[in-house]
Every structure is written in structure tokens, then in C-alpha cells.
Amino acid sequence: MWSGLAFHFDLKTYYYQQEILDKLKAEREVHHSFKNLVVAATGTGKTVIAAFDYRDFCRANPNRTNKLLFVAHRKELLSQSLSCFRGILKDLNFGAMMVGGLNPDSFDHLFVSIQSFNSKDLTEVTSPDFYDYIVIDEFHLAAAPSYQELLEYYKPKVLLGLTATPERADGQSIYTYFQGRVAAEIRLWEAIERKLLSPFHYFGVTDNVDLSQVHWVAGNYDERELENLYVFEKAIAERRVGYIISALERYCLDPAEIIGIGFCLSKKHAEFMAQVFNKAGIPLVAESEIVVRDSVKRCLVTKEITFAFVVDIYNEGIDIPEVNTVLFLRPTESLTVFLQQLGRGLRLCEGKEALTGLDFVGQAHQRYSFEGRFKALLSRSRKTIEQEIKTGFANVPRGCSIQLEKQAQDYILENIRDAVNTKRNLISKLYDLIEVKHELKVREFFEGYHVTPQDVYSKKVTVVGLAS
Structure with missing residues (x-):
């Protein structure tokens, strides 16, 4: 009589998640395709989709172990995913993690980091057909060498790839793992127009720091040179923070209502931003350690602090729906990282009308590209990004806006025209x-x-x- 008390209600999918599940079913039953890629915007519940799909797989294969391998690259993502699967499967004992020193008793339903997968030589103790169902989260990472043994060795009945951004910065395609097909997708602009995510107001703010002469190393700016400009060149760095505070005053309607995250280059950059903001009377913290994350979240939500300056811990899988302001304080060449950072403020929340995003745009290196982020923010358009800029971004999702300050717009147009065509x-x-x-x-x-x-x-x- 007590068995139903732990799970006294059924978790259900949202309608758009059910649409994706139906498309996955059609891929397998109609097209006989069992390697499936789902592209879904940050915040639309990719892990929930995977958990329900696995549940349906188990129901179609009753009285079997239905061995599961779930792969991600961070402990926090694995922990959240395991909790999600347990809730949907109504089994608090389901699965185990192999990450950061955790060693499970059984490999049957394993949530593993790609680092632990490789260091523990899992292929040495499991056969190619050991797993029936494999999920790889953030599949855009899977073109990297660290994933190749896993993808080449195992022969599961179902391979499910999850990502918000299938386009890789190095130009490698992940579609080859899925016969060139996307099983189902819901992109950022569509998710916003369907009111699944908050609208955004994106402002391209002119930055006083010139990055055109910063060295370009392995597809990115040299981070030591950036840190020198953003932190250690005091006159330049403090003037930049002054411009950032001024931009907040211009574009954020009520400073008392800000619940914000600023994405920084490094821990030293985050600490510097916090120090200067605190001097200006804006209460905030800089943090990058996991142990204080929950306390920072509480302080933001209760408005004890206005901003948290962070490096990367809020890029993926961590939700604070109340966040209504995001500052992009460093250039990122990765579209994936940009959208993950933007996504921290796109969660729906009562009382939040829209997200305000301030992106600080200075003179850029010829190899840096602004185009990718604007493509991701716009609805499907028949115009080039240059044409969109010149016509005022007519194809933003409903309820959203993109505004570029004059000098920032000139920097971006110059960058597009002069970009090195690698x-x-x-x-x-x-x-x-x-x-x-x-x-x-x-x-x-x-x-x-x-x-x-x-x-x-x-x-x-x-x-x-x-x-x-």
C-alpha cells in the first residue's frame, strides 16, 4: 500500500517534447534509423526528452535489463541527468555515476564523464553490444578525439545524441554519425516564438579595448594577453568597467530589479570586476567554486547581490530562472558557449518580461567572427547578416530586439568585410x-x-x- 507514495503523480512531457519523442519514434519505425540526433535550444529539456525516450524503450523491451550508458563531460551535468532519469523512471535506486573518484558497483545503467570513460578503460570490461541504449549529451563535443573510441567500439540498439548547437567551431561535422540526418530540432528562435523561452533584448555596446592586435592561438584569442588588458593594465581595465556600469545605467530600466550574471575571462578577471563594482556601490560577488554556487544562487534570487561574476560554471546545465541580465565581458569564438551563456537568462520566470543582454564589442582580430551569434539569434532569413545589420534586424523572434551602438556596428561590419576566409x-x-x-x-x-x-x-x- 506504500509503494505509490514516493511517486504519487506522473511526470509528463510538454507538448513540444512529445513532438520530438514522436519524431524519434518515426525515425526508428518508418526510416529504420536508430542513430538519432536531437537539436534543441538550451532550456527546452533535452535530458527530459532522453529520459522519456529511454522509458519508452524499456516499455517496448519488457523484462530486460535494457543497459544504459549516459555520457557527459561534467559531473554537475551527470548528477542532474541521473536525478532526472530516476524521477521519470520512478526508481530512486536507478543508475550510478562514474566520475571524479566515484566507482559504481555495476555498469548496467552508468552515467559517466568522458574523462572517466577513457581513464577507466571501460571498453576493456564491457563488450561492444553490452549497452542497449547510449545517450551522449552535448554531442557537438563528440567529434573530438576523446569520444572516438566510445563511438567506434559500441554497437547499441539506440544511439541518441543531444545538442543545442550542432555547428562546431572547427568546421567538423557531427552529422556523419547520424547518416546526415537530424531526427528532430527546435532552435532558439523557434523556442522563443513558441513562448518556451523568454524574449531577449540584445545590445551590442561599444568596447574601449582594441583586440585587433591580440595574438590568435589555436582558434582563439591569447587568454594571457586578454587578461592583461582586462585586469592588469589598470588604466584601460578600470576605464572599461566604467563604460560597463554606464551601459547598465543606459539599458537596464530599473537597477534595483537586476538579477545578473557577468561572464568573465578568468577567475582574476571575475575578482577584478567584483572589486570595481563593489567600489561603485553595486553589491555582488565573484565566484567560480562549486561549493559556493548554491549560496550565490540564493543571494541573487533574494537580491542580496545584484551580479555574480563567473568564469564558466553557469555555462551549462545550471538554472537560475530569475536571471534577467547577462553581461558578455569577454569575446568567445564558440557559438555553443555564447548560446549557453545567453541561455542562463532565457528561462521563463514569473515577473520576468525579457532578458537584457549586453555584449561589449571592440575592434576584433581578423580571424574572429561575429556572424555566428547573429545567425543563431535570428529567425530563418533570406538575408545575409550584413544585410540584416544594415536593415535593423527585421527577422528577430517576436518580442525580441537587437540594437547595436554606432561604433559597435561599424566594428562588426568591418569585421565581416575583412574576416580571413579560412x-x-x-x-x-x-x-x-x-x-x-x-x-x-x-x-x-x-x-x-x-x-x-x-x-x-x-x-x-x-x-x-x-x-x-
């Missing part, structure tokens, strides 16, 4: 053209995307070859 950038531009026009138009590619034939053919490829 092979990665060419592939990104080409995919954008095909998505917009639904076909490959070589002449339009050259004329509309600041690409010359020499840019392509010097790389010993053709336009058609880039698209394949």
Missing part, C-alpha cells in the same frame, strides 16, 4: 547560404559573402567540395 569560415558561410536559399548558388556565394574564387581554390577545394 576553410572553417568558408564552410560556415556556405552552409548559411544553403540554409537560406535551399540550394547551392555559387555566384551568390561569391557576391553575397565577401568570398573570392581565390579564397576557395587556394585551399585546393571547390565550392561543391566544401558543401559535400
Whole structure:
């Protein structure tokens, strides 16, 4: 008589999650495709979808162990995911984690970090068909070498990949693992228009720091040089913080209502931002340690502090729905990281009308690209990003806005025109053209995307070859 008390109600999917589950079912039953990629915006519940899909798999295969492997790259994500599966499966004893020194008694239903998977040599103690159902979270990471043994060794009945951003910064495609197909997707703009996420007001604010001469290392700015400009060059750094506070006063209607997160380059940068803000009378903290995360969340929600300056712990999987202001205080070349940071403020919350995002835009290195973030923020458009900027971003999702200060807009347009057309950038531009026009138009590619034939053919490829 007591068995039903622990779970006295059924967890149910939202309608859009059920749509994705139905599409997964169709992929398997109609197309006989059991390697499935789900692309869903941050905040739409990818893990919930995976848990319900696994539950349905178990119901279709009763009286079996239905061995599960769930792979992610952070302990916090694994812990949240395990709790989610336990709730949906109504089994508080389901599964175990292998991460950070935790060693399970059984591998049957395992939630493992990719680091532990490789260091523990899991393939040495499990056969290729040991797991029936494998989930890989943040699948955009799976093109990295650390995931290849896992993907090549195991032969599960179902492979489910989850990501919000399938486009990788290095141009590698993850679609090859799924026969070039996306089983189901709901992108950021669609999630906002369907009122699943909060609208946003994005402001491109002119930055006083010139990054055009900062060295470019392995696809990113040299972080030591950035830190020097943002922290140790006191005159430049303190003037920059002054401009940031001024921008908050311009664009945030009621400072007393701000519940904000500022994304910083490093722990020293976060501490510096906190010190200068505190001197200006704005209560906040800088933190990057897991042990204080819950207390910071409480202080933000109760408005004991206005901002938390962080490095990366709020990028993924950590929810504070009350956040209504996000500051992008460092450049990020990764679209995935940008959207994860933006997503920290897109959760729906009673009383929150919209998210305010302030992105500080200075002169950029030629290899840095602004285009990706604007593509992700806009609804499907037949215009290039340059055209969207010049026409005032007519294709933002309903209820949203993008505004660029004059000098910031000039920096971005200059960057688009002068960007170095690396092979990665060419592939990104080409995919954008095909998505917009639904076909490959070589002449339009050259004329509309600041690409010359020499840019392509010097790389010993053709336009058609880039698209394949």
C-alpha cells in the first residue's frame, strides 16, 4: 500500500517534447534509423526528452535489463541527468555515476564523464553490444578525439545524441554519425516564438579595448594577453568597467530589479570586476567554486547581490530562472558557449518580461567572427547578416530586439568585410547560404559573402567540395 507514495503523480512531457519523442519514434519505425540526433535550444529539456525516450524503450523491451550508458563531460551535468532519469523512471535506486573518484558497483545503467570513460578503460570490461541504449549529451563535443573510441567500439540498439548547437567551431561535422540526418530540432528562435523561452533584448555596446592586435592561438584569442588588458593594465581595465556600469545605467530600466550574471575571462578577471563594482556601490560577488554556487544562487534570487561574476560554471546545465541580465565581458569564438551563456537568462520566470543582454564589442582580430551569434539569434532569413545589420534586424523572434551602438556596428561590419576566409569560415558561410536559399548558388556565394574564387581554390577545394 506504500509503494505509490514516493511517486504519487506522473511526470509528463510538454507538448513540444512529445513532438520530438514522436519524431524519434518515426525515425526508428518508418526510416529504420536508430542513430538519432536531437537539436534543441538550451532550456527546452533535452535530458527530459532522453529520459522519456529511454522509458519508452524499456516499455517496448519488457523484462530486460535494457543497459544504459549516459555520457557527459561534467559531473554537475551527470548528477542532474541521473536525478532526472530516476524521477521519470520512478526508481530512486536507478543508475550510478562514474566520475571524479566515484566507482559504481555495476555498469548496467552508468552515467559517466568522458574523462572517466577513457581513464577507466571501460571498453576493456564491457563488450561492444553490452549497452542497449547510449545517450551522449552535448554531442557537438563528440567529434573530438576523446569520444572516438566510445563511438567506434559500441554497437547499441539506440544511439541518441543531444545538442543545442550542432555547428562546431572547427568546421567538423557531427552529422556523419547520424547518416546526415537530424531526427528532430527546435532552435532558439523557434523556442522563443513558441513562448518556451523568454524574449531577449540584445545590445551590442561599444568596447574601449582594441583586440585587433591580440595574438590568435589555436582558434582563439591569447587568454594571457586578454587578461592583461582586462585586469592588469589598470588604466584601460578600470576605464572599461566604467563604460560597463554606464551601459547598465543606459539599458537596464530599473537597477534595483537586476538579477545578473557577468561572464568573465578568468577567475582574476571575475575578482577584478567584483572589486570595481563593489567600489561603485553595486553589491555582488565573484565566484567560480562549486561549493559556493548554491549560496550565490540564493543571494541573487533574494537580491542580496545584484551580479555574480563567473568564469564558466553557469555555462551549462545550471538554472537560475530569475536571471534577467547577462553581461558578455569577454569575446568567445564558440557559438555553443555564447548560446549557453545567453541561455542562463532565457528561462521563463514569473515577473520576468525579457532578458537584457549586453555584449561589449571592440575592434576584433581578423580571424574572429561575429556572424555566428547573429545567425543563431535570428529567425530563418533570406538575408545575409550584413544585410540584416544594415536593415535593423527585421527577422528577430517576436518580442525580441537587437540594437547595436554606432561604433559597435561599424566594428562588426568591418569585421565581416575583412574576416580571413579560412576553410572553417568558408564552410560556415556556405552552409548559411544553403540554409537560406535551399540550394547551392555559387555566384551568390561569391557576391553575397565577401568570398573570392581565390579564397576557395587556394585551399585546393571547390565550392561543391566544401558543401559535400
